[in-house]
Amino acid sequence: HLAAARIEEQKWLARLEDTNRTLRQLNDEQQKTLNLFMKYVPESVIRRGLEAENEALFHGEAIEIAILFCDLRGFTAISETLAPDGVVALLNTYYRVMSEVITQHEGVINQFVGDEIFVSFGAPLPLRDSAEKAARCALAMLDSIPLVNERLQHIVSLPIYAGIGVHYGPVVAGNLGSDDHLSYSITGDTVNTAKRIESLAPSGQNSVLISDAACSQLHSCAVRTPLTPILVKGK
Numbered sequence: 001h002l003a004a005a006r007i008e009e010q011k012w013l014a015r016l017e018d019t020n021r022t023l024r025q026l027n028d029e030q031q032k033t034l035n036l037f038m039k040y041v042p043e044s045v046i047r048r049g050l051e052a053e054n055e056a057l058f059h060g061e062a063i064e065i066a067i068l069f070c071d072l073r074g075f076t077a078i079s080e081t082l083a084p085d086g087v088v089a090l091l092n093t094y095y096r097v098m099s100e101v102i103t104q105h106e107g108v109i110n111q112f113v114g115d116e117i118f119v120s121f122g123a124p125l126p127l128r129d130s131a132e133k134a135a136r137c138a139l140a141m142l143d144s145i146p147l148v149n150e151r152l153q154h155i156v157s158l159p160i161y162a163g164i165g166v167h168y169g170p171v172v173a174g175n176l177g178s179d180d181h182l183s184y185s186i187t188g189d190t191v192n193t194a195k196r197i198e199s200l201a202p203s204g205q206n207s208v209l210i211s212d213a214a215c216s217q218l219h220s221c222a223v224r225t226p227l228t229p230i231l232v233k234g235k
Contacts, residue, residue, distance in 0.1 A: 200232070
């Protein structure tokens with residue numbers, strides 16, 4: 001009877017080990033899937049979605065946040081001189097360096113569109129002093145442009161420059177789409193204005209333009225030079 005009991009115990013331990021091994025494999029696969037997914041969707045959006053009920057996924061909210069747009073000056077002309085692999089290498093180098101800076105300043109990258117980066121500060125998760133963090137991030141991004149140029153020496157002969165626009169104001173944030181496909185979206189006049197401010201940044205140099213609304217939110221960031229008021233489309 002003792003021998004039979006040991007055999008049964010060994011079989012049970014073997015089955016338990018097989019089950020544990022299967023669970024570890026499933027957990028590893030789920031973690032790989034999550035890590036890959038997080039490359040496409042901001043981590044804060046994923047975590048908020050995991051915590052929300054299904055109905056809450058379609059809930060929108062009106063909030064005040066800071067928006068930053070960054071664009072490479074002269075990118076179209078530069079890209080026309082490169083092979084497709086060179087264009088991809090240029091963009092990936094630029095994205096990689098800027099993403100690190102944005103993450104350090106608690107920004108959330110909403111979109112990469114060509115050579116443009118759309119960043120929010122304060123959505124989907126609340127962020128204290130969002131305008132100041134956006135402004136500091138913008139300055140740090142400009143400080144990182146020499147590193148981007150250094151890494152691109154073997155690809156492009158001319159230096160690249162970045163223009164950045166920062167604005168602060170109300171937006172509507174939430175998941176848009178259907179049950180099959182969702183996209184976290186930030187919309188509103190604040191986003192449009194931030195994009196137009198970025199488009200006003202001069203070419204041939206690295207520069208940050210910040211709106212009066214965003215500037216009024218700053219405690220202490222950097223020396224600011226007031227500009228003549230400018231009318232932008234629709235404003």
